[in-house]
Amino acid sequence: MDRRVRVRFAPSPTGPLHIGGVRTALYNYLFANKHGGDFLIRIEDTDQTRFVPGAEEYIINSLKWLGIEAVEGIGFGDGPHAPYRQSERKPLYKQYVLQLIEAGHAYYAFDTAEELESMRERLKASNVDAKYDAITRGTMKNSLTLSEDEVKRRLESEEAYVVRFKLPRKEEVKFHDEIRGWVSFNTNQMDDKVLFKSDGMPTYHLANVVDDFLMQITHVIRGEEWLPSAPLHVLLYRAFGWENVMPAFAHLPLLLKPEGNGKLSKRDGDRLGFPVFPMNWNDPSSGELSSGYREAGYLPEAVVNLLALLGWNPGTTQELFTLEELVQAFSLDRVSKSGAKFDQNKAKWFNQQYVRKMSDEMLVPYLEKALAENGLDKQFDQAFLLQTCKLVKEKISFTKELWDYSRYFFVAPDTYDEQVVKKRWNDKIPALLSDLVYGIKAIDNYNHQSVEAAYQSALEKNGIAGKDFLQLFRVILTGVAGGPPLFEIAELIGKDNTLQRIEQAKSTLQNQA
RNA sequence: GGCCCGUUCGUCUAUCGGUUAGGACAAAAGAUUUUCAUUCUUUAAAGAGGGGUUCGACUCCCCUACGGGCUACCA
CATH class of the missing domain: 1.10.1160.10 (Glutamyl-trna Synthetase; Domain 2)
Structure with missing residues (x-):
């Protein structure tokens, strides 16, 4: 049976999407496009109490920023299976629940929170797994234990109820995971999960199966945290009679905290x-x-x-x-x-x-943004900005660092690297600087070659080796010890600036010495 | 606790029974760059432990240990 590949990313809008979720979305996207199929986005907002305003927009915008584009669903123009928000699909689920109840795969349960709590305590006290299952359901208030009339009466009087899945007893559920191979669970370890909540909303389990069926999903690619509930989903497909179109499952490994304990969680934030x-x-x-x-x-x-x-x-x-x-x-x-x-x-x-792969032109807007952020909103010549980016590009790992490494192209240094000054400044320097200023002033065709020539002749005249001065000259012009080729910096900032900076450093450092 | 999944250099990983266990990031050393960064070269660094199966196991099976997930009217 060849079906068109259709996968979905189904986040719930309970907060920002963390990178583990982004990766899940990415893998779904890659898989869909690899197979020429569809990638869609569905919002699983069946828990109204956990709704966080803005989370949905955040999720969609994040995916768009990364270029993980869906062809269908929330944020991507909907499509033939709209709506794609489960809260808006609410009326749709009821008939499926009824179908399950009629077929004997599910039942009404009227137990209150207190009754459930005392059941759990009782079982725990006798050292038994506290779960609502094939054994305990016989002792609770549900449509399996109550008379038909009583059930009818309670439903008619609009008493609160949930619908639970009637798990087959002691059954081995085996399914093939695309990543892990065959995985098997026994129903005696599982419980009668709630499918339909008392607020009239389906739970994740029901909604996800029904929607995947209706939206013709062929592959469910999700995080490993869903592995334990996968057998329930398999059982649901069977109970609905949809096993022939049940999607393949692929449970992704989790993204862990770098320190080694636990999965990366939203709460990790900036910590x-x-x-x-x-x-x-x-x-x-x-x-x-x-x-x-x-x-x-x-x-x-x-x-x-x-x-x-x-x-x-x-x-x-x-x-x-x-x-x-x-x-x-x-x-x-x-x-x-x-x-x-x-x-x-x-x-x-x-x-x-x-x-590194970015062109210098592409970097310019980032630099302009940084300039504005740092209060330098005057207009700079585009060619100047472009050259700055070109010189600084190979020094940085992040566009954000552009400013840190290029500050001195725009602002004269107000401090000088102390270590270099301490090591390289001496009595001979003021005279050298004077000669250098004289030499640079005399340049007609100002560029990095001519500055370097002026620099060399000043050095020779003063009997100083280039090695001993270049580093200091860098600090004089830029304030810092490292950076792009120095004479190119001198060329870029221009003759006047270069001269000014030398004079300024001369007076500042001379006074200090 | 129970169930399930996992376990190769510090980290991400390759290996689908036979390899000197490979690569990348990080680290260290050297070269280049009259600085820093880049680049290049080199070094160090791993099959959790124990049993099997096999002529031969990182690779297959079992046990133990460790790590992780799940165990809600949350997803």
């Missing part, structure tokens, strides 16, 4: 020193700000690339991939089974690779 979210997130209730990759200066291509390689490999030594290349190379059988710790160093390296 770890690197973002766990794609973009900044401002929590609407606490006001707390969690930083994102975008604002931290990561390029979307780099984030996609590094995330793709965290849990998947192409089987070759290629490490740099465009999205399109990833689509071509991707396959589920090269997804690893074990969890991966996020490596900050590698992430930085990936970003550096992508910064």
Whole structure:
């Protein structure tokens, strides 16, 4: 049976999407496009109590920023299976629940929270697994124990109820996971999960199965945390009689905390020193700000690339991939089974690779943004900005660092690297600087060659070796000890600036000495 | 606790019974760059432990240990 490949990413809008979720979305996207299928987005908002305003927009915007585009669903123009928000699909689920009840696969349960609690306590006290299952359901208030009339009466009087799945007793449930192979569970370890809540909403389990069926999903690619509930989903497909179109399952390994304990969670926020979210997130209730990759200066291509390689490999030594290349190379059988710790160093390296690939022109807007942020909103010559980017590009790993490394192109230094000054400043320097100023003033055709020539002749006249002075000259012009080729900096900042900076350093440092 | 999944250099990983166990990031050393960064070269670094199966196991099976996930009218 050849069905068109259809996969979905189904987040719930309970907060910002963390990078583990982004990776799940990415793998779904890659898989769909690899097989010429559809990738769609469905919002699983069946828990109204956990709804967080703005979370849905955040999720969609994050995916868009990264270029993980869906062809259908929330944020991507809906499609033939609209609506794609489960809260808006609410009326649809009831008939499926009824279908299950009529077929004897589910039942009404009227137990109150207190009754459930006391049942659990009772069982725990006798050292038995506290669960609502084939044994305990016989002792609870549900349509299996209550008379038909009583059930009818309770339903008619609109008493609160839930619908539970009637789990077959002691049955082995086996299914094939695309990543893990055959996995099996026994129903005697499971419980009669609630399918339909007393607020009239389905639970995840029911909604996900019904929607995947209706939306003709062929592959469910999701995090490993869903593995234990997969057998329930398999059983649901059977109970509905949909087993012939049941999607294949693929449970992805989790992204772990770098320190080695537990899966990476939303709460990790900034604690770890690197973002766990794609973009900044401002929590609407606490006001707390969690930083994102975008604002931290990561390029979307780099984030996609590094995330793709965290849990998947192409089987070759290629490490740099465009999205399109990833689509071509991707396959589920090269997804690893074990969890991966996020490596900050590698992430930085990936970003550096992508910064290098950017043209100087592409870097200019980032520099302009930094200039504005630092109060330098006067207009700079585009050619000047372009040259600055060109010189600084290879020094940086993040676009954000552009400013740190190019500050002195725009502002004369107000401090000088102390170590260099201490080591290289001596009595001979003032005279040398005077000669240098004299030499530079005399230049007609000012460029890096002519400055260097003036520099060389000043050195010769004063009997000083280039080695002993270049570093100091750099500090005089820029304030700092490292940077791009010095004479090119001198050329870029211009003759007047260069002269000014020499004079300024001369007087400042002379007074200090 | 119970159930399930996992376990190769510090980290991400390759290996689908026979390899000097390979690559990348990070680390260290050297060269280049009259600085820093880059680049290049080199070094160090791994099959959790114990049993099997086999002529031969990192690779297959079992046990133990460790790690992780799940165990809600949350997803």
